[in-house]
Amino acid sequence: MRLSRYFLPTLKENPAEAQIVSHRLMLRAGLVRQTAAGIYAWLPLGLAVLRNIEKIVREEQARAGAIELLMPTIQSADLWRQSGRFDAYGPEMLRIVDRHERDMLYGPTNEEMITEIFKGAVKSYRDLPRNLFHIQWKFRDEIRPRFGVMRGREFLMKDGYSFDLDVESARRAYRKMFVSYLRTFDRLGLRAIPMAADTGPIGGDMSHEFIILAETGESAVFCHRDLVDMPVPGDDIDYDGDLEPVIRARTELYAATDEKHDPAAFEAVPEDKRLSARGIEVGHIFFFGTKYSAAMGCVVSGPDGRDTPLQMGSYGIGVARLVGGIIEASHDDAGIIWPDAVAPFKVGLVNLKSGDAETDAACATLYDKLQAAGVTVLYDDTDERAGAKFSTMDLIGLPWQLVVGPRGLKSGVVELKRRATGEKEELSPEAALAKISGN
Numbered sequence: 001m002r003l004s005r006y007f008l009p010t011l012k013e014n015p016a017e018a019q020i021v022s023h024r025l026m027l028r029a030g031l032v033r034q035t036a037a038g039i040y041a042w043l044p045l046g047l048a049v050l051r052n053i054e055k056i057v058r059e060e061q062a063r064a065g066a067i068e069l070l071m072p073t074i075q076s077a078d079l080w081r082q083s084g085r086f087d088a089y090g091p092e093m094l095r096i097v098d099r100h101e102r103d104m105l106y107g108p109t110n111e112e113m114i115t116e117i118f119k120g121a122v123k124s125y126r127d128l129p130r131n132l133f134h135i136q137w138k139f140r141d142e143i144r145p146r147f148g149v150m151r152g153r154e155f156l157m158k159d160g161y162s163f164d165l166d167v168e169s170a171r172r173a174y175r176k177m178f179v180s181y182l183r184t185f186d187r188l189g190l191r192a193i194p195m196a197a198d199t200g201p202i203g204g205d206m207s208h209e210f211i212i213l214a215e216t217g218e219s220a221v222f223c224h225r226d227l228v229d230m231p232v233p234g235d236d237i238d239y240d241g242d243l244e245p246v247i248r249a250r251t252e253l254y255a256a257t258d259e260k261h262d263p264a265a266f267e268a269v270p271e272d273k274r275l276s277a278r279g280i281e282v283g284h285i286f287f288f289g290t291k292y293s294a295a296m297g298c299v300v301s302g303p304d305g306r307d308t309p310l311q312m313g314s315y316g317i318g319v320a321r322l323v324g325g326i327i328e329a330s331h332d333d334a335g336i337i338w339p340d341a342v343a344p345f346k347v348g349l350v351n352l353k354s355g356d357a358e359t360d361a362a363c364a365t366l367y368d369k370l371q372a373a374g375v376t377v378l379y380d381d382t383d384e385r386a387g388a389k390f391s392t393m394d395l396i397g398l399p400w401q402l403v404v405g406p407r408g409l410k411s412g413v414v415e416l417k418r419r420a421t422g423e424k425e426e427l428s429p430e431a432a433l434a435k436i437s438g439n
Ligand SMILES: Nc1ncnc2c1ncn2[C@@H]1O[C@H](COP(=O)(O)OP(=O)(O)O)[C@@H](O)[C@H]1O
Pocket: 109, 140, 142, 149, 150, 151, 152, 153, 155, 157, 281, 282, 283, 284, 316, 317, 318, 319, 320, 321
């Protein structure tokens, strides 16, 4: 993409409304624009990041055996009356009346809808287990939307739902998602810690929030330090094998958000291992048994021929929130530092003297070669000053900056900068290409 033809409305000044660094940088780097309180338009650069996150989420869901579908954003109130939540949900739910005076709503979540779909389609235990997910916009009329996409009113979420015949099998479904979440956040360049969360009326130990540590996080969290760097299972993980050890290694160490915090248990952690910090909830997995299946008649005939309400769980990932979360975890004074896996472009190609025939030609060749090698590249071919170009590149945080100017070209070199470390080297264009492609 040539910057001269792109849509990248960056801001020089810090926007006054942004209180935390990720919100500030998302506005400044032209990733999003607010269109109403807590509602954001995703501009091209932000959308590219969102799509990269979605792709990783999808791949790891598929690896764990979950199947994608897509449910609508607008739902009928009748479904929610069946579960009793139409009245119970509260003012976070955006209620809508259509022209026929029918009550509708903009979905804050999809338990009811998926239960209805599943119940109409699956009659036998032989069709179990299943885990269905979608990546769809949600609306929650948060009383205090803030911190940009971190706590928005309209936001993109991956929400998945598992259906099993019995609790033991539902536990297996839960463990698969637990492991899948560890892998997903790891691939996004984040260190997410599963923490015991409130299970509501069901009780038990099957609710975890996945938290990334950040000073600006909304939750106070307490955990054993060893959880922070605990290695994550590789892509050869066998989801049909025994996942219990992976989960035990984490759940046997103390980790809780303030809601579930048990100061006495935390005191039992050796003092040098006690970490009390702030965190951002990027995912939440939850087992809720037959709450919806019993209320809505989602039953199958079991091996004994009797109708059995299904055991269900739900599994959420805050896809939009993750964009902010990743920036909170990875930035410096100059701007964003995208982890390679989610960067909107891998390389920023900087032409130091647009209009100079030799420099333009060298850039054009590099641009073509990068694209031919399948490397995404944003080519700054504008006639801005060099200093402004460097600031923009640092601000938008692409992993590599490839800088081409007349002086270097005279001695046959270009400059390659790694955004994360600031490390710069001068090398031949071919060597620079090889280095970028090989990384
Ligand atoms: N208002 C919001 N803005 C952005 N992301 C959100 C918002 N609310 C929830 N999320 C994301 O969706 C995930 C699943 O939501 P859920 O656990 O149902 O919400 P909550 O924790 O607010 O009850 C959360 O872990 C979080 O990452």
